[in-house]
Amino acid sequence: MKLVLGRDDLAAAALAAVREAGAQPERVDIKPVHKASRGFVNASDADLCEVAIVTVLQALAYGKPVLLLPVTTLGRHQHQTLVTLGGLSVADVEGHSVGVRAWSQTTGVWMRGFLTEQYGVDLRKTQWTTYEGHHVDGAEDPSWVSRAPQGSKLPADFLQGRVDFGIMGNELPSDDRIHTVVERAHEVAEQWAKDQGFIPVNHVVGVSEAAAAERPAAILAAYDAMRSVLGAQEEGGDVALHPVGFEGLRGAFTKAAAYALEQDVIPHPVDYDELVERTCTALGVPPSRLGG
Structure with a gap:
């Protein structure tokens, strides 16, 4: 049973639990972990894989055999990810150029959602540039x-002024000229999370339909183990940084799906309850077994 998890603590817990459940686990170490998504989604070359929340949404929209194990492996605020070198503001996004690594990159989906919802930006009045394709076969950038x-790279184009803004998370270069476009981004992000009841989710855990049907006990054991690790680490606060369980992830999935549809990341709406039902049916458990 092949597992791809970026966090060592979650991987260790899941491997031990799967082994205890009677399966033979193998951790496939792929860094950065998002590079495992294409093979997992399109070829089911892993049984359990850390994937971006938007990758799950696209996989469902394009009929891929992917289910959700409701565990958040990466949650973070996102308002700080829109950056510029000049004296531009959010009011200048329309009519200027913005680079993002991939149109389906989860950081980009969240940030563009904030632009439309909080700042009234018309995304189609902005010059968008992407640098990579999608993880899910069949998905294409909007027209x-x-x-x-x-061969172009977003950090280089951004630093050399070929795009006016960049949406960047981990790939943000170190340069004193860079500043966040959203004023008081951290405060704005915290207030948004309080209002919504959740912090934006980046990565969750996907399961192949075949693995769910063939090794449900091992999958459930992995879920329990990762839930225990994250529960022990969760600090007190208004909202959870790493929510676990179907209800814990409902807000983030629903909002991300709405943003993705608005941005032409997915071709039609994705119903979260259908995903919950498919997952539970494959595993042979009621939703309550997985926090539903």
Whole structure:
């Protein structure tokens, strides 16, 4: 049974639990972990895999055999990810150029959602540039988005002024000229999370339909083990940084799905309850077994 998890603590717990459940686990170490998504979604070359929340949404929209194990492996605020070098503000996004690594990158989906919802930005009045394709076969960039020349990299284009804004998370370069576009981004992000009842979720755990049907006990054991690790680490606060369980993830999935549909990341709505039902049916358990 092949597992791809970026966090060592979650991987260790899941491996031990799967072994205890009678399966033979193997951790496939792929860094950065998002590079495992394409093979998992399109070829089921892993049984349990850490994936971006938007990758799960696209997989469902395009009929891939992917289910959700409701565990958040990465949650974080996102308002700080829109950056610029000049004196531009959120009011200048329309009519200027913005680069993002991939149109389906979860950080980009969250940030563009904030732009439309909180700042009234019309995304189609902005010059968008992407640098990579999608993890899910069949997904394409919208017609109103351009692809950078092959070999181009967002950090370089941004620092050299070929795009006015960049949406970047971990790939943000270190340069004193860079500043966050959203004023008081941290305060705004915290207030948004309080209002919504959740912090934006980046990565969750996906399970192949075949693995769920063939090894349900091992999958459930892995869920329990990861839930225990995250529960022990969760600090007190208004909202959970790493929610676990179907109800814990409902807000983030529902909002991300709405943003993704608005941005043409997915071709049609994705129903969260259908995902819950499919997962529970495959595992042979009621939703309450997985925090539903």
